Amino acid sequence: MDEDTIVSITPAQLQLKSGYWRPYINSEILEYCQNKIENCLGGWRQGDETCEIGQLGACCEACDQYNIRGNGQYSLKKLYQCQKCDDLDKQIIYIILIALWNLLSIYLSTNGVEKLILELQKNKVGSRQLIINNNKQTGPLMKMLTNYLQILAIIINFNVEIPQVFKDYYNITGNSQTMLLVTTDCFLAQNFQEGLIYVKIIYSIICPLFYGWIYLSIYFLLKSLKKIVYNEVIPKTCVLYLFCYYQIQVIQLLISSLSFRTLSGIKWIQGDLAYQFNTSLHQQWIPYLILLIIIIGATVPGIFIIYLTKYKNSLQKYDVRRQWGYLYLEYQHKAYYWEIIRIVSRELIMIAITFYQDNMVIKCTLLFIIKFAYLFANQIVLPFKTKTLNQLEQNSTFLCIFTLFAVLSLSLTSSFSTIVILSIIITNIYLLITFIQSLINGYLQSMEELIDKIKDFMREKLKSKLKQYPSLDSWLVNKGQRRKIMLERFKKIKKHLSVVRSKLSSIERQKFSQNPSSSGLSDPREFKLTLVRQQQILFTRSESNDINDPFTNLISKMKSEE
Structure with a gap:
């Protein structure tokens, strides 16, 4: 015994x-x-x-x-x-929150991409000239946020004790599909008497399509009411977003249904240990599950990379942008494929946690290798067009790695568990606030024209009080008008520098012709005066681009001399 x-x-x-x-x-x-x-x-x-x-x-x-x-x-x-299955009110609240979050994320992503494409088309700016500012970052920021939320939702759901409220938030925002399946388990079981695991697979594919249908129905309704101007970028971007966001969650369900655990000499389906793997019903489903994995996990991403590679020399054309812009607009031309790198890294993570679900050390080690390789590649390639986005992506990746080690330490020892849990919560909430703040700022800047009208109205009404409160006067400045003034001053500076350049070239040419050996000057044909393009002054901010600082100082100096 x-x-x-x-x-x-x-x-x-x-x-x-x-x-x-x-x-x-x-x-x-x-x-x-x-x-x-x-x-x-x-x-x-x-x-x-x-x-x-x-x-x-x-x-x-x-x-x-x-x-x-x-x-x-x-x-x-x-x-x-x-x-x-008694607390139906709580389940309904979860379903509503999940639906609202999904619709909001679709809107922010598609709207951000639409505005960026329109701005690019309006100014005819190529990828090497464009430096994205905050109001063009709402789409890329939303993609980055959802990527971070998805990875973190996977990590914090390892078998460790973390406050459920914290888990629920990240599950709703980063793993909404799985959270929805869990929330609707009781409803599905009441309506389908057997094979619930297969019902969930079908349900997980239908739900994203349903969210897309709701969003596009609202969009076309507003179009028919002439509340908005139709842009074909919206439906195409919506489809790409739905795939990129939900693909990993569907893949997780498919892989777990194709995997098994051997317990007491019997094979059980990894995704639901209530079902045995070798039943005739499951064997009938296996070919369909494999086909879905091939299509969703390999074929569609393969199509993406084929088209991006095919059009890599014409990615700045409007026809290409409106079809595939969601996949590459925020990236440098040399890193047009980076969204596919993200997709592949998430797929590798899902494979690792599925096959090593019961071995915390191996699972965390594999995830560390994947995330560290992604971080290392990000630091070398610097795929984003702005320093701000590159830093934010690196910070979110590093925080995922830190959370991974913290979760591993919680599973191995209970010592300092309170400190470890607090560090996980505080650091991730801080980064989340950073994302939200950037999104809000970007959204407000995209509404700058409307805000300027409100400011002008308030200035008109509060004209008498503005002299008494200078801080209020500075707060009500019309940013659009100020930008126009800056552009006019930039044109004056550019004109003045062009005159100076021609005069200097003439003087140096004369000196060179008189005494070329002793002048110590290079050939005047090599003399260059580099001017910054107007777009970089008009559409950038100093925190994203350091070249603004000298011109800002020069404009300030000219203003003081006036």
């Missing part, structure tokens, strides 16, 4: 210790419930009868969604822990 696993033994029965599980009475292999010891009660019985109420399946890690045990219907509360 193994005293570590068995309390007592009779010729026909075994009494297991708590924390151990076996599927059948004649099972010779006993399994230790390492992921959630409390779920396995042990005792004289076997299978689901040895599980905590609401739990069933291999090692009691699945939920009793069909009320098989007669204790009611249960759904997943958090990893390896179930809750009764």
